Amino acid sequence: MSSHREAPAISKDPVADNTDLYAFVSTDDPDGKTVTLIANYIPLEGPAGGPNFYEFGDDVLYEIHVDNDGDAKADITYQFAFTTQVLNPDTFLYNTGQIADLNDQHWNRPQFYSVTQVKGGGVSTVLGDKLACPPCNIGPRSTPDYEARLGSKAVHDLGGSVKVFAGQRGEGFYVDLGSIFDLLALRPFQSLHRFHPPESTSGVNATKDLNVNCIAIQVPKTALTRDGSAAVDPADPRAVIGVWATASRQKALIREKDGKLHNSGPFVQVSRLGNPLVNEVVIPMGTKDLWNAQDPDADSQFLKYVQHPEVAGLLPFLYPGVFPNLAAFDSSGKPRADLVAILMTGIPAGVVPTFPGNFTGTTIADMLRLNMAIKPNNASRLGVVGGDNSGFPNGRRVSDDVVTIELRAIAGFTIPLVDNTYTPDPPAAVIEDGTNNSAIPVYLDRFPYLGTPSSGYDKPAA
């Protein structure tokens, strides 16, 4: 998955588990003056998962970080801290009646949050406090007319062109998990697989109808650039930012005999996400928990895994005779400079002829890099490799097909960008897992862009 359950330790702590990160010039902003940052947590929420439905952790510090000068250190951090109220402790019910609005007393566990901006040097500014989350989408009796009464009402305008939302949303990421984790099978090409090759079929979206907990913030570009400039020139290095999200827990937890918990000490990072799928399929098992605890400016220690990705070695073995050029390249021991550029430094100008680039410098760091001066369009779910420079790996939109993009890159499609002597194997231009965003009916054309969560009554369907 993008980063759902991607490491041993965090897979046991879903409330703190980063699942996806998005950063893009707001697609509904006609002037293109704002950027939207979205960090999702809590993987694979089954909509019917009551009676204790999903909520953010009051004991977790959620953060979205922005580097605007290329050193992979946070220059701006948005912190989100949550507080849950229990209105009636003498019932087991999540809601004691219909939840008609965000203030409805029938919602037994309302959750609120604060948003704090921390700028380099440690200057903190509370942007908003006591902001209401929406409840989970229970069903038509408990949460009728969900989006109009609850979801949309939980978008808070904080002034200064800043909007925030925190709460449940429909999962926007799509992937054929069941097939990919069955020895990297891609159903559209599985007849070519070394083991158990049945007829090829279309993909199965394993995240279909599931939900996720989403933190979204929309801010002016001028709040993100290093000098307050407007980010209008794609060739201007000041227009490029690097983004990552984290979750942190306090260092010590004492469990009392009466069931109470006591947290002590500074917050320690337990989850991190920049580019999709890096910790998931690039970083090896024994290093994943370390990776989650590190900051991006320490990522040079993981560079070898990007330069020599395990999947690039597996594809020629699992699909015999399909990727001979990739096998030869992999055997040569040459580092994958294309993947290093895409994931760890940004792509310099001129590497992709029509792309102005999103290079942040030579510091090796897994950050989602966004050239904010590139205007949004929605020409291709394949982003830059599909000729659409406003999509991944220039930032990431909620509908981008990051699985296909990264599959093709790892399969060698992007090697010629840095090595003109290499000829990709023809399948590298077409491989995919067979899922696509047309099967996701839940995107919104407005903030927070991820759509109405599936209701527990309706999904899974009878």
Added chain:
Amino acid sequence: MTVSRRTFLSRSTVGLATAGALAAVPSLATLAKLSVDPEAAPLEGDQLVAHVRSVSSGDITLLVGTTEVVYRDKAIAQRLARAAARAGR
């Protein structure tokens, strides 16, 4: 209470400096006195967590609220280790 990493780091720096100053303090009684000193940083509630990172070096990490202080005192660490050993019998 939200604490930024940079704020935390600056607090940690202060904490480490404090730990250096306290390293000469030899006794548990003195530490207890420091803990209730009204001039010291107030505790959140009536408890703190002490993590003896190394009995041999005497490194003790005190976790209070959202901060930590590294404190070095071999005598205290060894007394706690002896108490732990007795409890384990």
